[in-house]
Amino acid sequence: MKLEKREITLNEYDSLKDVFYTEKALIGEYLTALSRCVRKETRQELLRLCQEATEDMSLVRDLMEKSAKEQALE
Numbered sequence: 001m002k003l004e005k006r007e008i009t010l011n012e013y014d015s016l017k018d019v020f021y022t023e024k025a026l027i028g029e030y031l032t033a034l035s036r037c038v039r040k041e042t043r044q045e046l047l048r049l050c051q052e053a054t055e056d057m058s059l060v061r062d063l064m065e066k067s068a069k070e071q072a073l074e
Helices: 012-036 040-073
Strands: none
Touching: 012 040
16 A cells, blocks of 8 residues: 655644634633632633633634635635
8 A cells, every 4th residue: 555645734724723723622621620610819810811712712713714715715
């Protein structure tokens, strides 16, 4: 069996998609930690980080949509 070398490239959309799903996973981990933490200060920090991650995720989603439109025009 002969293996062929294939050129695999990531475009902007694929990279943004990876960031989007990483942020989504991070939010899930923050929420898991939030459900287990006891200290008020820790809960506040986790909520702040969760909000920051959701804002980043929204920005990345907007960039993904823009990238997909640009890619369709090419």
